[in-house]
Amino acid sequence: MYVAAQYSIAGATAKGIAASIERGVAEGGFGPGDALPPVRRLADELGVSPGTVATAYRELRQRGVVVTRGRGGTVVAQAPSVASRRPPRVPEGLVDLAGGHPDPAFLPELRPPALVRPTYGSHRASPRLGRLEGLTRDWFARDGVPSEHVTFAHGALDCIARLLSTELRPGDAVAVEDPGFHHLLDLVPALGLRMVPVAVDTEGLDPEALRTALRSGVRAVVCSPRGQSPTGAFFTRSRRDDLVAVVREFPEVLVVEDDHNADIAGVTAHSLAAAGLERWAQVRTVSKHLGIDLRWAGLACDPATLARHDGRLLMTSGWVSHVLQETAAGLLADGEVRRLVAAGEAAYAARRTALIGALAQYGIRAVGASGLNVWVPVRDESAVVNGLRTRGWWVAAGARFRIASAPAVRITTAALEAEAAQGLAADFAAVLGETQATYGG
Structure with missing residues (x-):
């Protein structure tokens, strides 16, 4: 029986209906185990086709928001989640x-600062160390990425999650590489967003596939300019130029580049971030070349994106540990x-x-x-x-x-x-x- 009558589902498209239901789950209008209305009943109420409602329910099932119980209908999951793409444990002896x-032979020893003086209060007023901020600007500028607006995060995925959650709303679509980074493919649906796959070849995103995705209503694009996981693809200059031409047709779309292999990719950078886009961000992490335990990333982006990212950061963790920042700065400045x-x-x-x-x-x-x-x-x-x-x-x-x-x-x-x-x-x-x-x- 449909019991969640206290929440009124709205929407004229599958995306809108799915977003409405997901808001209901997030705001408590639907509780775990509550049944959604049958497909035909909801279609009649909203004045849409049954296929539209069925598509909305299917998207919600794929994100783990609802489950189907045969004759019991579609109900809100007990603990909305997504199936993890995490790798299995490595068998012994392999x-x-x-x-x-x-x-590990090419990773330096981490050397935290020997002395950290106590300070009064918090670092919210000055979250970034000036020394590391300068090194970060140089890091991006080296590859032609505008570095006027930079900030820090606790790793690449932490940064991308904050960018997407401040820019998009549940049900919005994100263009992702296919094949792509498995942790990102977990993250996007976990944020309540829809993934739109974009084909990848040896030069990265296929321009026509990206154009098709953007025309479908995608609100953000996440891609890698080089060292793409899992294929190792990288943007050539000509591919970068083709992609820039496509993205400029959709200036409101946020383009996020994950340049996590910036220092060990083995190829020259031809990034979208260096092309003067209206909405853009590039995140770089040091995990691959300085050590996986150094949970620090630098972000360069447009002013609006910076304000949204840092506004959310201040409301949550507040800042990246200054001990961590001192450690990263020391390594980045070390010639050896x-x-x-x-x-x-x-x-x-x-x-x-x-x-x-x-x-x-x-x-x-x-x-x-x-x-x-x-x-x-x-x-x-x-x-x-x-x-x-x-x-x-x-x-x-x-x-x-x-x-x-x-x-x-x-x-x-x-x-x-x-x-x-x-x-x-x-x-x-x-x-x-x-x-x-x-x-x-």
């Missing part, structure tokens, strides 16, 4: 090539650390190239032009992952990175030496041969 992590990072960037490029070349010797196509990973298209992800597991390798099935794109596996090459790459390629070819013998084709 070489871990699934995590996307850097080689910069040389270590540069050595890592060269090694990562050589290791990617080594595996791609080794696989090519067996007629296996792989891509990975920048960053820490190689993406290998396959027909059967499970067969490849399990086959390599029996040979001592643990690689990532592509399913957790994909929405509508073709199957593949991701291999992190950051710590994979050239000799080991030859062995992995031989095992990969053997697994593919076994799969073809078993399933044909």
Whole structure:
């Protein structure tokens, strides 16, 4: 029985109806277990087609806001959530090539400041250390990104979550890369937003696919200019220019670039953020080249985006720890650390190239032009992952990175030496041969 009559659902489109219901859940108009009206009844009440309501309910199910209980109808979930794309635990005894992590040999030791003097009150009035702010401006300016307006966050995902939650409302659409960063593909629906997949090739986002997504009503775009996870794609100059031409047709859309591999991508930056867009932001994190425990990121953006981000930050955590800021500043300014990072960037490029070349010797196509990973298209992800597991390798099935794109596996090459790459390629070819013998084709 439909019991949530105290909340009036509104909307003339599937997106509007879904957003209305989600607001009802957030504001308490619907409680866990409350039944939504049957599709045809709600369609009659709103003057829309049953298909429109059915689409709204389907979107809510995909985000975990509601569940369907057969004849019991559609009800609000007990604990609205989304299915996680987090990786499974690495089995013991296997070489871990699934995590996307850097080689520890190229990470500096973290050196927090030896002395931190107590201060009176909070740092809300001066949340950013001047020394680190200057280093951050230089970091972005090095690659042509406007650095007049910069601020800090607790890592890339923390920053992107704040940007999207201040800019968009539940039910709004976000264009994401497909295949794309699995944590982002978890984050967007967790914020109550709809994902619109945009195809990626070796040069990043496909311009026509992006135009189609923007025409559908997308309010924000999240992409990587280089070191794209999982494919290693990067924007060439010509691709960047094509994408800029598309985005300028939709000046109200916020473009967020995640340049998380800025210092170890191995390629020149041709970013959208450097193109003079009206609404833009670029976030850079230090996790991949200075250490995963250094939860600090820099953000450069337009003035309106900066104000919204920092306004929300002040209402929540307030600021990034000054101890953390001092640590980051010390590392960014250290010449020895910069040389270590540069050595890592060269090694990562050589290791990617080594595996791609080794696989090519067996007629296996792989891509990975920048960053820490190689993406290998396959027909059967499970067969490849399990086959390599029996040979001592643990690689990532592509399913957790994909929405509508073709199957593949991701291999992190950051710590994979050239000799080991030859062995992995031989095992990969053997697994593919076994799969073809078993399933044909």
